[in-house]
Amino acid sequence: MEVLEAIRGRRHIKQFKPDPIDEATWMSWLQEATNAPNHKMTEPWEIIVVGPEARMNLRHGANFGDAPVVLAVLSKRGASQIERDENLMAVACFLENLSLIAEANGAGIRWTSIGWQEHARQVLGVSDEYDIANIIGLGYPAEVPQAKPRTPIAEKIRRVP
Numbered sequence: 001m002e003v004l005e006a007i008r009g010r011r012h013i014k015q016f017k018p019d020p021i022d023e024a025t026w027m028s029w030l031q032e033a034t035n036a037p038n039h040k041m042t043e044p045w046e047i048i049v050v051g052p053e054a055r056m057n058l059r060h061g062a063n064f065g066d067a068p069v070v071l072a073v074l075s076k077r078g079a080s081q082i083e084r085d086e087n088l089m090a091v092a093c094f095l096e097n098l099s100l101i102a103e104a105n106g107a108g109i110r111w112t113s114i115g116w117q118e119h120a121r122q123v124l125g126v127s128d129e130y131d132i133a134n135i136i137g138l139g140y141p142a143e144v145p146q147a148k149p150r151t152p153i154a155e156k157i158r159r160v161p
């Protein structure tokens with residue numbers, strides 16, 4: 001699949017098929033996602049594989065779209081606010097890589113921001129050293145939503161002399 005095709009075709013998946021994804025397969029996708037840019041090679045991403053008990057305790061309303069795999073994607077906070085922000089940006093790149101790899105393999109991701117809630121940190125036992133950038137459901141889509149139209153980029157560009 002061409003990169004542009006994956007970028008255009010990638011969607012936030014709300015509901016997944018029950019079909020499992022082989023662990024070796026999604027592990028290889030995570031490995032490829034580490035090719036993301038990251039300042040000073042901090043490689044700030046860390047992953048928690050969320051098992052059934054923790055998943056239930058997270059109490060996500062839609063149960064991550066019944067995804068066969070749920071992963072909490074952490075970002076190391078680092079030693080300063082700048083490092084923390086840059087690390088989160090690097091983890092966003094990691095997540096986009098993972099989304100595009102999933103798309104290219106007929107799979108997809110459901111994003112959830114519940115990791116920003118204290119409750120999720122408690123359930124997953126995450127220390128103050130990390131942000132939980134996102135807790136994702138990963139699987140094969142039951143349905144791929146329509147793309148939402150984007151604003152022409154020209155409307156978001158300004159120039160300074």
Ligand SMILES: Cc1cc2nc3c(=O)[nH]c(=O)nc-3n(C[C@H](O)[C@H](O)[C@H](O)COP(=O)(O)O)c2cc1C
Binds near residue numbers: 010012111112145147
């Ligand atoms: C950082 C981030 C956090 C998100 N958190 C949520 C979320 O908590 N719940 C949700 O339904 N979608 C979440 N999304 C997905 C967006 O709603 C989705 O990307 C947007 O509607 C555009 O749809 P598309 O990804 O299919 O193009 C998140 C996306 C990002 C990048």
